[in-house]
Amino acid sequence: MSTVEPGIVLVERYRLGQQASTDLAAAxxxxxxxxxxxxxxxxxxxxxxxxxxxxxxxxRAALVTDPRLVRVLDAGSDADGRKYVVTEPHTGSTLTEIVxxxxxxxxxxxxxxxxxxxxxxxxxxRGVHHTALRPEAVRVDGHQVRIxxxxxxxxxxxxxxLNVQPAQLDAQGLVALLYYAMTARWPxxxxxxxxxxxxxxIPLPALLDASGAVAPLSTLVPHVDPDIDALxxxxxxxxxxxxxxxxxxxxTTALQPWGEVSVVASLPGFVQPEPEGPRRQSIADxxxxxGTPPVRRPVTGRIARNDETMATGAGNVPAxxxxxxxxxxYEPQAFGGHAPVPPPPPDGGVxxxxxxxxxxxxxxxxxYDQGQYAQEGAPQQYPPQYAPGGYDQGGYYGxxxxxxxxxxxxxxxxxxxxxxxxLVGVAVVAGLIWAINxxxxxxxxxxxDAPQSPVAxxxxxxxxxxxxxxxxxxxxxxxxxxxxxxxxxxALLGTLDWNGETIDHPEKVELAYDTDPATFYYTxxxxxxxxxxxxxxxxxxxxxxxxxxxxxxELLTNTPxxxxxxxxxxxxxxxxxxxxxxxxTTFELTEPVVxxxxxxxxxxxxxASNGFRLELNEVVLS
Numbered sequence: 272m273s274t275v276e277p278g279i280v281l282v283e284r285y286r287l288g289q290q291a292s293t294d295l296a297a298a299x300x301x302x303x304x305x306x307x308x309x310x311x312x313x314x315x316x317x318x319x320x321x322x323x324x325x326x327x328x329x330x331r332a333a334l335v336t337d338p339r340l341v342r343v344l345d346a347g348s349d350a351d352g353r354k355y356v357v358t359e360p361h362t363g364s365t366l367t368e369i370v371x372x373x374x375x376x377x378x379x380x381x382x383x384x385x386x387x388x389x390x391x392x393x394x395x396x397r398g399v400h401h402t403a404l405r406p407e408a409v410r411v412d413g414h415q416v417r418i419x420x421x422x423x424x425x426x427x428x429x430x431x432x433l434n435v436q437p438a439q440l441d442a443q444g445l446v447a448l449l450y451y452a453m454t455a456r457w458p459x460x461x462x463x464x465x466x467x468x469x470x471x472x473i474p475l476p477a478l479l480d481a482s483g484a485v486a487p488l489s490t491l492v493p494h495v496d497p498d499i500d501a502l503x504x505x506x507x508x509x510x511x512x513x514x515x516x517x518x519x520x521x522x523t524t525a526l527q528p529w530g531e532v533s534v535v536a537s538l539p540g541f542v543q544p545e546p547e548g549p550r551r552q553s554i555a556d557x558x559x560x561x562g563t564p565p566v567r568r569p570v571t572g573r574i575a576r577n578d579e580t581m582a583t584g585a586g587n588v589p590a591x592x593x594x595x596x597x598x599x600x601y602e603p604q605a606f607g608g609h610a611p612v613p614p615p616p617p618d619g620g621v622x623x624x625x626x627x628x629x630x631x632x633x634x635x636x637x638x639y640d641q642g643q644y645a646q647e648g649a650p651q652q653y654p655p656q657y658a659p660g661g662y663d664q665g666g667y668y669g670x671x672x673x674x675x676x677x678x679x680x681x682x683x684x685x686x687x688x689x690x691x692x693x694l695v696g697v698a699v700v701a702g703l704i705w706a707i708n709x710x711x712x713x714x715x716x717x718x719x720d721a722p723q724s725p726v727a728x729x730x731x732x733x734x735x736x737x738x739x740x741x742x743x744x745x746x747x748x749x750x751x752x753x754x755x756x757x758x759x760x761x762a763l764l765g766t767l768d769w770n771g772e773t774i775d776h777p778e779k780v781e782l783a784y785d786t787d788p789a790t791f792y793y794t795x796x797x798x799x800x801x802x803x804x805x806x807x808x809x810x811x812x813x814x815x816x817x818x819x820x821x822x823x824x825e826l827l828t829n830t831p832x833x834x835x836x837x838x839x840x841x842x843x844x845x846x847x848x849x850x851x852x853x854x855x856t857t858f859e860l861t862e863p864v865v866x867x868x869x870x871x872x873x874x875x876x877x878x879a880s881n882g883f884r885l886e887l888n889e890v891v892l893s
Contacts, residue, residue, distance in 0.1 A: 275287070275299070275301075275316065275353070277289060277290075277301075280306070281303075281314065281349050281353070281355060282347070282349045282350075282355075283306075284305060284306055284307055285303045285304070285305060285306070285312065285314050285355075285357065286303060286304045286306055287301045287302075287303050287314065288301065288302040288303055288304065289301070289302050290302075291313060291361070293315065293468070294405075294407045294467055294468050294471040295315075295317075295420075295423075295424065295427055295466065295467070295468060296319075296427075296465065296466055296467060296468045296469070297317055297318050297319035297321065297322065297325075297427050297466065298315050298316065298317050298318075298423075298427065299315065299316045299318075300313060300314070300315045300316075301313070301314045301315070301316070302314075302360070303357070305344075305357075307825065307891055307893070308786070308788070308889070308891065311360050312344060312357050312358065312359065312360065313357070313358050313359065313360050313361055314355055314356070314357050315355065315356045315357075315358070315423060316353055316354065316355050317354050317355070317356065317423070317427065318354070319427070321426060321427055321429075322354045322427075323354070324426040324427075324429070325354075325356065325422075325423050325426030325427045326346045326347070326348075326354055326356065326426070327426065328399075328422040328423070328425055328426035329343050329346045329356045329422040329423045329426065330343070330346050330422070330831070330854055331398075331399050331422060332394070332399050332421040332422025332423070333345075333346070333422070333829065333854050334397055334399065334829045334830070334879075334886075335393060335394045335397050335399050335421065336393075336789065336791070336829070337390050337393045337394070338415070338789075339386055339387070339389070339390035339415065339416050339417060339418060340390050340393070340394065340417075340418050340421055341358050341359050341361060341417055341418065341419045341420075341421070342358060342359050342788075342789065343356060343357070343358050343421065343422055343423070344357045344358060344359065344788060344827075345357035345854060345855050346854065347855070356422075356423050358419075358423075361410065361417075361419055362410065362412045362417065363410035363411050363412025363413070363415075363417055364410060364411055364412075365406060365407050365409065365410050366383070366406040366407075366409040366410070366411070366448065366451070366452060367406040367407055367472060367474070369411060369452075370406070370451065370452060370455050370474075374452070374453060374454070374455060375452040375453060376453075377453060377492070377495060377496060377499065378529070378530055379452070379532065379533065380449050380452035380453045381449065381499065381526050381529045382416075382529040382530055382531065382532045383409065383411065383416055383448065383449075383452060383532060384445050384446070384448050384449035384452070384522065384526060385522075385523060385526040385527065385529040386415075386416035386529075386532060387404075387409055387416055387418055387445055387448060388442075388445045388519045388520075388522040388523040388526065389519075389523050390416070390418050391418065391441050391445070391519040392518075392519040392520045392523055394421060394519075395438055395441070395518055395519050395520065399421065399422065400425065400437035400438060400440070400441050401418065401420065401421055401424065401425055401441050401444070402424075402425035402428065402429055402437045402440050402441065403420060403424035403425045403427075403428040403429070403444075403466075404441060404444025404445065404447070404448060404459065405444070405457075405459065405460075405462055406448065406451055406457070406474060407471070408420045408424060409448055411532060414531055414532050414533060415532065416532055425437075427466050428464070428466045438517065438518040438519070439515075439516075439517050439518065440460070441518070441519050442506070442515065442516040442517060442518055442519055442521055442522050443459060443460075443506055443507075443515065443516075444459050444460070445516075445519060445522045446458075446502060446503060446506040446507070446515070446516065446522060447459030447460075447506075447507075449499070449502075449503070449526075450477065450485070450488060450503055450507075451474060453488065453491075453492050453495075454477070454488070454491045454492065455474065455475065456474065456475050456476065456477040456478065456491075457473075457474040457475065457476055457477060458476075458477035458485040458503075458507050462474070477507070482509040483509055484504070484507060484508050484509045485503065485507035485508075487500055487503065487504060488500045488503045498525070499526075502516070502522075502525050502526075754817050754818065754819040754820070755819060756815055756819035756820070756821050756892040756893065757815060757816045757817075757819070758784040758813050758814070758815060758816075758890065758892065759814055759815060759816040760781075760814045761780045761781065761783065761784060761811055761812060761813050761814065762777070762780065762811070762812050762814070763775060763777045763780060763809065763810065763811055763812075764809070764810035764811070764812055764841065764842045764870065764872075765806060765808055765809050765810055765842070766809070767805055767806060774795045775794045775795050775809060776792070776793060776794065776795065779792045779793060780792055780811065783811065783887045783888070783889065783890050784813065784889065784890050785889075786889070787889075788827055788888045788889045789888075790888070791828075791829060791886045791887055791888040791889075792811075792885075792886070792887045793884060793885065793886045793887070794809065794873075794876065794884045794885045795884065796879065796881060796882040796883065796884040797876060797882055797883045797884065798882055798883070799883060800833065800875045800876050800877075800878070800883045801875060801876075802876065803883075807874065808872060808873060808874045809872075809873045810838075810841075810842055810870045810871065810872045810873070811870065811871045811873075811887075812841050812842075812868055812869075812870045813868060813869050813870065813871070813890060813892070814867065814868045815866075815867050815868060815869075815892075817867065818865055818866060818867040819865065819866075819867075819892075820863040820864070820865045821860065821863065821864050821865075821866070821869065821892050821893070822859070822860050822862070822863040822864070822893065823857065823858065823859055823860065823892070823893045824837050824847075824848065824857075824858040824860070824869070824890070824891075824892055825855065825856065825857045825858075825889075825890070825891040825892075825893070826852065826855075826856040826857075826858075826871070826887065826889075826890055826891075827854070827855055827856075827887075827888040827889040827890075827891070828852045828853070828854060828856065828877070828885065828886055828887055828888060829854075829886035829888060830852060830877035830878070830879050830884065830885055830886045831851070831852050831853045831854055831877060832851060832852055832877035832878050833851060833852050833873065833875045833876050833877035833878075833883075833885065834849070834850075834851055834873070834874045834875035835849065835850065835851065835852055835856070835871060835872065835873050835874070836848070836849040836871075836872040836874065837849070837858050837860075837869060837870070837871065837872070838869065838870040838871075838872050839864055839866050839869060839870075840866060840868055840869070840870065841868060841870055842870065842872075844870060847860055847864060847869075848860060852877050852885070869892070871887075871890065873885060
């Protein structure tokens with residue numbers, strides 16, 4: 272038996288990456304890559320006396336499709352006898368990790384347990400149960416709850432017993448998850464059993480009273496909903512109590528309604544991620560270490576120098592204007608320059624040039640808009656020489672003394688930009704037309720060297736044959752092609768019309784080749800495997816984008832059983848392979864076949880939970 276290590280490829284399909292964590296004692300989990308479908312998966316190798324049971328229950332779980340259930344994609348054994356189960360990757364945080372950060376509030380605990388109950392209700396309808404619910408099997412990924420280990424965990428945990436009442440066991444596990452999320456104590460099945468790895472972090476068990484009943488939720492969580500408290504009491508009451516929920520649907524009904532899942536928002540404030548506050552930067556940090564402040568530019572108008580503005584007096588006051596009369600000092604600013612700071616008033620009143628709000632005169636205090644502040648009669652204490660309207664349009668005194676802000680002069684004459692752009696556009700269009708004609712028009716040399724159309728050979732014995740043999744020429748082997756088989760479209764063959772509608776769902780055909788195994792095409796459900804006696808077969812013709820060589824056909828299905836053939840071309844084509852459906856059905860052709868279409872011809876339907884029908888998740892040609 273070869274060593275299992277990162278980089279090896281199992282069953283010529285799954286390349287192992289890093290080893291992943293698992294709390295199952297008889298399992299080893301790996302991050303892996305599906306080389307055929309080019310996707311990330313999780314591959315679990317199972318061992319021990321119950322490995323076969325785990326594979327069987329995982330195959331049954333593959334029939335269940337729900338976005339809240341981590342889906343089983345494949346299960347089987349390799350050439351070395353290693354048993355494996357392939358699922359979607361495990362994403363999000365486990366309930367153990369969430370509770371370790373802080374207890375979940377009632378609404379979020381209710382939402383988590385409710386979503387889990389609704390998902391297991393879907394599995395319950397298909398006759399599939401988890402039977403091994405625990406905090407490590409429940410994850411929260413964003414706003415979605417994800418249940419892991421459906422089929423696999425129960426097979427390794429239950430073994431040959433398979434639990435007498437699996438639906439009731441799942442219902443108890445769901446209520447236990449609710450209790451654990453709010454208290455960090457586990458009232459469910461024993462997690463120190465042999466099927467749990469010894470190094471797993473086991474939660475504290477719930478407190479019990481003298482009768483064996485779990486401590487009421489209301490004794491640990493204040494102001495809890497009486498209905499939730501009563502649900503826990505019925506589920507984990509005194510020994511022998513039978514008043515609790517009997518299946519996941521009962522738990523769903525008891526918890527409805529619940530809101531959106533957002534566990535992070537429900538955690539205590541001291542474990543919430545704090546937003547990063549504003550951080551003051553130095554000039555060197557803000558401008559790449561150069562320490563150069565930005566250049567101030569006016570918001571409107573043009574900066575124009577003139578003879579008048581070039582001559583300034585002290586304090587950057589334009590020449591001809593009076594100097595400021597208030598005795599200001601200046602403090603350095605973060606981006607260069609200085610801001611005026613008024614001297615303290617002698618009587619402790621309002622500084623000169625400032626209003627009663629402590630703001631520079633004429634500015635709006637924080638929390639006021641311009642109209643409101645003006646209506647309330649805020650003082651407008653401008654120095655006389657700086658009062659609005661006190662200057663003509665020749666200039667102004669401000670922070671950027673020495674510059675005059677003037678409206679930009681309008682240019683006269685014709686704007687040449689539209690003319691130039693129009694000429695450029697015409698030139699571009701002409702160039703494109705010339706290039707297209709050059710590509711589409713073959714040169715005379717190519718036409719002269721083109722091979723002549725082949726002349727069909729005459730039948731054996733026909734006139735004009737200069738034979739090297741008496742019979743017909745041997746059949747020409749199929750032309751080899753390097754084209755990759757890409758399914759362009761598909762159509763159903765052998766459908767029936769029922770009350771004016773075509774049955775067997777032709778509108779769902781594209782789901783069989785959309786490269787998403789979570790979606791699937793499905794036929795009508797019949798009461799007999801032979802299409803209920805209405806017809807004897809059904810075909811799905813796969814039309815390729817171009818003729819291509821195919822040596823392997825792989826079918827991924829939810830419904831094992833039935834009978835299927837692979838045909839070259841459409842109905843009545845050559846039978847290339849045949850067999851029965853399984854979760855992963857692989858047909859290796861004896862030699863590559865070149866064609867532009869292949870047909871999946873179903874002659875007997877597989878059995879489903881409520882009749883006979885086919886669920887085809889994906890078709891892979893290679």
